[in-house]
Amino acid sequence: MTEKKKTTIVLFSGDYDKAMAAYIIANGAAAYDHEVTIFHTFWGLNALRKDEHISVKKGFMEKMFGKMMPRGADKLGLSKMNFAGFGPKMIKDIMKKHNAMSLPQLIEMAQEQEVKLVACTMTMDLLGLQQEELLESIEYAGVAAYLADAEEGNVNLFI
């Protein structure tokens, strides 16, 4: 019996382009029959937010963070040439023209391919994000679970 290869990605960044890179690699690895995990931490959690406002009870600081951070994959900015939000629009137009998948589509595809999407509970707590605000059918775990996946991994990336 041969074991499946493993790909484990920490998605720390909340940039549209970096999240795209993470999900393109993850979907590719899943297509090649890897067991794939994306561990979302810090700003990378924003890619998992639902795009509507969810009413949950929060302290003042947590509310402020919640308001300032992008609500969902479609709202993320670019790591380069963001141009006050104009850059992502350009990238999205050009992606549509080239029939490339958008980030929300890449996330959906990852879920269909059974890529394990994990939200880091410690940083959710710090940024005041609650489970009701994040996408359905994701998992919740901490650094121990990440390391258990990563230490057996063939491809480990921090993005």
Place this chain on the structure above:
Amino acid sequence: MTEKKKTTIVLFSGDYDKAMAAYIIANGAAAYDHEVTIFHTFWGLNALRKDEHISVKKGFMEKMFGKMMPRGADKLGLSKMNFAGFGPKMIKDIMKKHNAMSLPQLIEMAQEQEVKLVACTMTMDLLGLQQEELLESIEYAGVAAYLADAEEGNVNLFI
């Protein structure tokens, strides 16, 4: 028969300092007899651009991207303390003073050491970059080729 160790780097970033780090690690690994691949994607492709203007037929958006992005390794900015372009000049002056290799020299050395330089065709397409605009003797491939290298890799990095 022992197999060669493998180092595979995704160069996503288009920052001078990050590209330097990637090429220093790559050249080091090649010197220790690793099989080394740098897979250039997104802004990392700019490190492979020729520094002169190359006349190719492009759509409007692709032309704009082409104009806005730095043309070649020597034109990249810094990830920190860029100071409207003054930072890279400082770094380059100080590198010259310390006899450190510049990024274009590091790339040349990598080519001499047979580091495999790959340009990601999917993001070339997105950013409107064409083969004529990139350095000679690089390879063109997609995420599948990257994964085939990375899954056997000893050192896998995303920079």
Place this chain on the structure above:
Amino acid sequence: MTEKKKTTIVLFSGDYDKAMAAYIIANGAAAYDHEVTIFHTFWGLNALRKDEHISVKKGFMEKMFGKMMPRGADKLGLSKMNFAGFGPKMIKDIMKKHNAMSLPQLIEMAQEQEVKLVACTMTMDLLGLQQEELLESIEYAGVAAYLADAEEGNVNLFI
């Protein structure tokens, strides 16, 4: 005899949040009995600076870099939402409220757990940082030493 698993992190970034992520993973891995190395290079060296001014002889450029770069882990900015230095204060307040460890505490814990903290001598030289300016009981090495650790590593990250 089973060998210890190895985690090797390149800390290139000088952002408070990214350094936190690096040290949280490092401390987690050490707790799971990995042999852990953090190799600090470029801006990541600033996390190892002592917070007081150390008087050492430097050239003009090196002095300027020394003044402009943050002096120690507590002074680092955020990779996102830095808001002219207000962001780190918010994060630190919220960390205190949640009883999360600060970056200087995470570094101390790493030292207690015998995580190997390495400063990259080549980039120290470039940025004009001298051993007197950095924390006690760290090691000094170059890319060759990094690769020797990383090529046997189970988890290799570039942060």
